[in-house]
Every structure is written in C-alpha cells, then in structure tokens.
Amino acid sequence: MRAKRGEKVQVKIKNALGEESTVHWHGMHLPAKMDGGPHQMIDPGAAWTPRWTVDQPAATLWYHPHPHGGTEKHVQRGLAGMFLLHDEKSDRLALPEKYGVDDLPVIVQDVKFDGAKFDHGHKMLSDTGFLGNRTMVNGTLGPYKEVGDELVRLRLLNASTARIYDFGLSDDREFALIGTDGGLLERTTRMDRIRMSPGERAEIVVRMKPGERTTLRSFPNDSYGDFWSKRFAGGDDPFDVLELRARKKLRTSPELPAELGELEVPDGSESVRGRFFGLRTSGINGKKMQMSRIDETITRGTVETWTVRNEHSTPHNFHIHDVQFRVLEVDGRVPPVELRGAKDTVFVPGNTSVKLAMRFDGPADPDTPYMYHCHLLYHEDLGMMGQFGGRRDGREGEQGSYTARTRGPLVT
Numbered sequence: 001m002r003a004k005r006g007e008k009v010q011v012k013i014k015n016a017l018g019e020e021s022t023v024h025w026h027g028m029h030l031p032a033k034m035d036g037g038p039h040q041m042i043d044p045g046a047a048w049t050p051r052w053t054v055d056q057p058a059a060t061l062w063y064h065p066h067p068h069g070g071t072e073k074h075v076q077r078g079l080a081g082m083f084l085l086h087d088e089k090s091d092r093l094a095l096p097e098k099y100g101v102d103d104l105p106v107i108v109q110d111v112k113f114d115g116a117k118f119d120h121g122h123k124m125l126s127d128t129g130f131l132g133n134r135t136m137v138n139g140t141l142g143p144y145k146e147v148g149d150e151l152v153r154l155r156l157l158n159a160s161t162a163r164i165y166d167f168g169l170s171d172d173r174e175f176a177l178i179g180t181d182g183g184l185l186e187r188t189t190r191m192d193r194i195r196m197s198p199g200e201r202a203e204i205v206v207r208m209k210p211g212e213r214t215t216l217r218s219f220p221n222d223s224y225g226d227f228w229s230k231r232f233a234g235g236d237d238p239f240d241v242l243e244l245r246a247r248k249k250l251r252t253s254p255e256l257p258a259e260l261g262e263l264e265v266p267d268g269s270e271s272v273r274g275r276f277f278g279l280r281t282s283g284i285n286g287k288k289m290q291m292s293r294i295d296e297t298i299t300r301g302t303v304e305t306w307t308v309r310n311e312h313s314t315p316h317n318f319h320i321h322d323v324q325f326r327v328l329e330v331d332g333r334v335p336p337v338e339l340r341g342a343k344d345t346v347f348v349p350g351n352t353s354v355k356l357a358m359r360f361d362g363p364a365d366p367d368t369p370y371m372y373h374c375h376l377l378y379h380e381d382l383g384m385m386g387q388f389g390g391r392r393d394g395r396e397g398e399q400g401s402y403t404a405r406t407r408g409p410l411v412t
C-alpha cells in the first residue's frame with residue numbers, strides 16, 4: 001500500500017481465516033481504535049474498516065497481525081506487507097523511487113520446512129522463539145532481481161519473528177543508508193553492515209556496475225550476547241537474502257543528495273516526564289500484559305523520555321505504537337548512525353539500556369490503549385507487553401483503568 005502525507009485512507013479488511021486475527025499498522029500515527037492491536041480483533045468472516053488521515057513524514061511502514069498471544073504464529077504464516085508513505089519533501093529529493101524498478105520492497109522472513117509444509121517449531125534450548133534455516137523475501141525462496149539502474153533502493157524490513165540480521169553485500173561493498181523505521185535520515189551515510197531486529201526497517205541504496213552480480217546477505221554477528229545465546233539463537237548463521245543482477249547496460253541515476261532534511265522526532269529537551277521499562281522475558285517492569293490494565297497514562301501533546309533496560313542476557317527489542325522516537329543514548333553514549341533517525345522499534349541487546357524521546361500527539365482516547373512491547377514475537381506472546389492510554393488534559397492522575405473489550409469497534 002502507498003499513501004501521501006495528508007491523504008485520508010480507508011482500508012477494508014475481511015477476515016477469511018478460520019480464526020480471529022487483527023491487522024496492525026506498524027509505525028503509523030493514528031487513533032488507537034484504528035491501530036489494529038489486540039483490542040481490534042476481527043472475527044472469522046467479519047470485516048473491519050479503519051480510516052485515518054496520514055500525518056507523518058515519508059517512511060517505510062508495514063502491517064501485520066497482532067492478536068493477543070498469537071502474533072508469532074500469524075506473522076510467521078505470511079501476513080506481512082509494506083505501507084509506504086511519501087510526502088512533498090521526499091517527492092522533491094532525487095532518490096530512486098520507481099516501485100519494483102529501482103525502489104524495491106525487501107520483506108525478509110526466515111522459514112523452515114518439513115517436507116512441503118512449514119515447520120514452526122522452536123529450537124531446543126532457545127529462548128528467543130522460532131528461528132528458520134532459510135530466508136524468504138516477499139514470499140519467494142532464493143530470490144534474485146534483475147536491475148536496470150545504477151542506483152537501487154532496497155527497503156529492508158525484518159519481518160521475521162525472532163531473528164536478528166546483520167545485512168551487508170556479499171563483496172563487502174559500501175551502501176548508502178538513507179532511512180530508518182520512521183523515515184529519511186538527516187543525511188546520507190555510507191556503511192557496509194546494518195543490524196536489524198524484528199520489526200525494524202532500513203532504506204539502503206546500492207550502486208551497481210553493468211553486468212555484475214552481488215548478493216544481499218546476513219552475516220554472522222554477535223547480537224546475541226554470550227556463547228549460549230549465540231550458539232542456540234542463531235547468531236552464527238549466515239544467509240543469502242537477495243541476489244541483484246545488473247543488466248549489461250544501466251540507466252544513469254542522479255547522485256544521492258547528501259542532505260535529506262530535518263527529523264520531526266523531538267530531541268528530548270522539552271521532555272516533561274521520564275519513565276523506566278525493565279525488560280525480562282517474564283514481563284516488563286515485572287508485569288505480564290493484561291488486556292484490562294493500562295500500565296502508563298500519558299498526557300497528550302507532551303514530550304517524554306523513556307529509558308528501556310534489558311535486565312538479562314536474552315536479546316530483546318522495544319516497539320512503541322503510534323509514535324516515532326529518537327534514540328538519545330545507548331548505555332549513556334551517543335547512538336551509532338543507524339539509530340540517529342526516526343525509530344519505532346529499537347534493538348536492546350542483553351544488559352543494555354537505551355534512552356528514547358518521543359512526542360505524544362493527536363486526539364486522546366481514554367477508552368482504547370496503545371501497546372509497547374518486545375517485537376521478538378514469542379516474547380510478546382508470552383506477555384512482554386504493556387499498554388498506555390491518553391489523557392486529554394494536563395492532569396497527572398492515577399493509573400488508568402480500562403474495561404477489556406475483546407471485540408473492537410466494527411466500522412462498516
């Protein structure tokens with residue numbers, strides 16, 4: 001799907017599955033009732049028609065199911081797609097933007113087969129969840145793409161449920177990083193590897209020479225911490241992801257702009273409140289997700305800073321619905337370049353802290369909460385998730401209470 005900033009969108013979703021599910025708009029700023037989280041379940045055979053106005057910068061967003069306790073299984077079976085946003089500014093920049101030609105969606109999921117059937121079993125001794133032994137891109141195994149332009153933009157999405165990738169090109173050539181989860185970076189940056197945990201996106205641009213081939217790969221990496229996590233959580237595994245095959249003659253691409261514009265995420269200087277989130281597989285701040293409990297009450301229209309600490313050695317990440325944030329610090333230090341753009345999901349390695357700044361905008365809805373959670377979906381399903389609700393005025397009250405509604409508002 002594709003929309004421009006300022007457009008009103010309406011999506012009609014019909015659930016043709018034999019069980020209930022949801023469709024969540026990951027990275028989208030929108031009213032809580034349209035978010036597609038666990039409070040907007042769609043019954044088998046039923047339809048759900050969310051509508052909202054797109055009001056955020058150009059970005060590579062995506063959608064996937066979010067049924068409480070069943071997200072891993074539903075995402076694994078393939079329901080994951082991109083929702084691309086563009087705006088006046090991105091339309092003016094000289095970036096590759098011909099969809100399917102020099103601007104390619106790259107939805108990466110790891111899979112495993114038992115004969116001709118999917119095998120969704122968890123590895124023994126792994127507490128990270130399902131890990132496949134092959135990768136699939138946009139539903140294709142062993143994919144390649146013939147390209148006819150000198151510059152090719154890859155919109156990378158880690159749509160795997162647990163696997164952390166360290167992407168690069170097989171010949172170690174540099175690529176340009178131009179965007180992260182919530183949109184374009186302030187400036188184009190060259191690098192040769194980018195690490196991505198589940199749910200994260202990165203827009204990279206690869207320069208091709210006529211007639212050559214290169215392969216996007218995931219390299220072995222140390223994202224998993226200690227030896228045991230590494231050995232059993234797949235940190236050692238290399239994968240070929242997508243082969244790029246350049247035609248003998250390539251169209252000339254304009255040079256990438258060095259400056260891409262200002263970020264719209266706050267720098268934390270106007271923060272009115274800090275919060276702390278301690279991550280363990282057993283829960284966030286010692287609590288497992290409960291549909292009927294609002295964990296944090298936010299005053300709409302304010303900026304906050306959240307410190308998220310992984311309190312043990314198991315890898316986690318952290319996703320916040322409705323907002324994009326800026327990573328201010330990783331263990332008290334300035335974050336690496338790939339974490340300096342707008343983000344909605346951030347990797348939090350074992351025993352590491354990240355400090356984030358975000359602005360909560362838009363209409364408050366005291367009746368429907370948004371989620372924050374670990375996006376390693378097995379962990380999310382185990383209850384590593386909490387809820388925040390909006391308060392309309394400036395009063396800081398007690399923690400909100402909320403009566404669970406297992407069926408969301410059905411707009412038809």
Ligand SMILES: [Cu+2]
Pocket residue numbers: 281315316317374375376379380384
């Ligand atoms: Cu986790």
